[in-house]
Amino acid sequence: MITDYQDEELGALLASLPQPSPGAELDAAILADAETALATPVAVIPAAKGVAANDSADGAVRTLPAKKTTDYLTRWRIPLGLAAAVLLTFNLVGGDFFGHKQAQFPVVGEPRDPPVAPSEADMAPPAPPVQAEAMRAEPSVRRAMTAPAVSQPAPMPAPPKLDASVWLVKIDGLLKAGQAPAAKQEWAAFRQAYPDYPVEKQLQRQLEP
Amino acid sequence: MMHARRLWPPPASATLVRMPDTLQSTTDEELMLRYGGGDLPSFRELYRRHSQGLYRFVAWRSPRRAWVDEIVQDAWASLHAARAGYQPQAAFRTWLYQIARNRLIDMLRQKEPLPLDIEVLAEVPHEAHTPQQTFEQKQRHALLHAAIALLPVEQKEALVLQQFSAMSVNEIAVVTGAEPETVKSRLRYAMQKLRAQLDASGAGGRA
Numbered sequence: 156m157i158t159d160y161q162d163e164e165l166g167a168l169l170a171s172l173p174q175p176s177p178g179a180e181l182d183a184a185i186l187a188d189a190e191t192a193l194a195t196p197v198a199v200i201p202a203a204k205g206v207a208a209n210d211s212a213d214g215a216v217r218t219l220p221a222k223k224t225t226d227y228l229t230r231w232r233i234p235l236g237l238a239a240a241v242l243l244t245f246n247l248v249g250g251d252f253f254g255h256k257q258a259q260f261p262v263v264g265e266p267r268d269p270p271v272a273p274s275e276a277d278m279a280p281p282a283p284p285v286q287a288e289a290m291r292a293e294p295s296v297r298r299a300m301t302a303p304a305v306s307q308p309a310p311m312p313a314p315p316k317l318d319a320s321v322w323l324v325k326i327d328g329l330l331k332a333g334q335a336p337a338a339k340q341e342w343a344a345f346r347q348a349y350p351d352y353p354v355e356k357q358l359q360r361q362l363e364p
Numbered sequence: 365m366m367h368a369r370r371l372w373p374p375p376a377s378a379t380l381v382r383m384p385d386t387l388q389s390t391t392d393e394e395l396m397l398r399y400g401g402g403d404l405p406s407f408r409e410l411y412r413r414h415s416q417g418l419y420r421f422v423a424w425r426s427p428r429r430a431w432v433d434e435i436v437q438d439a440w441a442s443l444h445a446a447r448a449g450y451q452p453q454a455a456f457r458t459w460l461y462q463i464a465r466n467r468l469i470d471m472l473r474q475k476e477p478l479p480l481d482i483e484v485l486a487e488v489p490h491e492a493h494t495p496q497q498t499f500e501q502k503q504r505h506a507l508l509h510a511a512i513a514l515l516p517v518e519q520k521e522a523l524v525l526q527q528f529s530a531m532s533v534n535e536i537a538v539v540t541g542a543e544p545e546t547v548k549s550r551l552r553y554a555m556q557k558l559r560a561q562l563d564a565s566g567a568g569g570r571a
Contacts, residue, residue: 162555162559165558165562166527168504168508169523169527169558170527171505172508173505174528175419175420175423175424176420177415182415184437185411185415185437186408186411188437188441188444189399189407189411189440190404192441192444192445193404
């Protein structure tokens with residue numbers, strides 16, 4: 156049967172190819188080897204063990220060196236090292252870096268304290284006596300010496316304290332509680348924060364002269 | 365034109381003594397057992413049967429011509445060394461070819477391999493100049509030789525074992541350690557590539 160890997164014509168062409176053949180010297184050498192091998196006794200390899208196709212030509216049985224068994228410490232050396240490195244890094248950098256700091260959320264209705272911009276004097280490191288004198292003597296020198304130390308952005312306008320509607324409820328509550336001065340103080344702040352916010356006229360009359 | 369199967373068994377080398385008829389009818393495995401028992405004529409008969417095929421296989425498979433004799437001699441030397449423990453669990457021929465193949469692989473690992481069979485390709489066996497050999501035939505042989513050399517190693521190995529060493533698919537599978545279906549695929553691809561090369565060059569002979 157001719158299968159798909161047989162091509163009679165090509166097979167015939169392949170068969171006509173001149174082929175290499177062992178030389179007479181090689182034949183003689185191999186036959187001489189056989190005679191020599193028969194003349195010398197050979198160590199019999201146990202039949203049960205068998206002979207591998209790539210056994211050594213000299214018949215010597217060579218085995219790979221026994222694999223060294225790894226002890227406990229060797230096996231766990233890398234994982235333990237990694238764990239120690241992580242622990243050390245955590246302790247050095249601190250938990251805040253990894254997001255352990257608890258988030259602070261503003262409470263609705265509770266006025267947040269406006270962020271107080273640190274004053275120049277607070278931010279500047281304690282100046283040595285000579286530097287302090289220079290600061291007192293020359294304003295330009297003072298600016299040059301303090302500017303790099305502070306390096307703060309321009310102060311932002313204070314954000315509104317409360318939501319306008321909530322603030323008005325608070326002001327109304329102060330009026331009803333008889334705390335008119337406090338209400339008026341809050342009203343002034345409210346107006347500064349929300350100059351265009353529509354306010355009920357009755358409430359506005361109570362607060363404005 | 366002679367077919368590949370007719371090449372087998374190869375004619376005895378001039379250096380080999382003609383064997384008695386009893387040895388010629390003995391199986392390879394039995395001859396090897398006899399040789400293990402110290403019978404030199406049995407070895408001579410084994411060598412007469414397989415020396416040509418093994419040499420062809422190694423010569424086509426080896427990237428360097430200089431390695432061929434060494435590999436072949438080493439393979440037979442391994443046979444000498446292993447003769448006492450030989451067990452006929454597998455066919456003798458596939459076992460012998462495996463020894464040579466493993467020796468070749470060892471050499472390829474130890475020494476720097478060549479990307480192509482440059483040396484073997486350059487050393488096309490000398491063709492006797494007979495009146496029947498036309499210029500076209502020589503040209504086709506050269507083309508075929510080059511096409512075989514360019515085949516991937518696995519395909520070339522399967523092709524050489526089938527065409528030049530007259531091995532069956534199952535025997536090739538044993539020697540190369542591949543599944544028979546894989547061997548068939550390799551043979552199919554190898555033949556297709558050779559056919560394509562010959563057709564492209566106009567030397568294929570097909571209408």
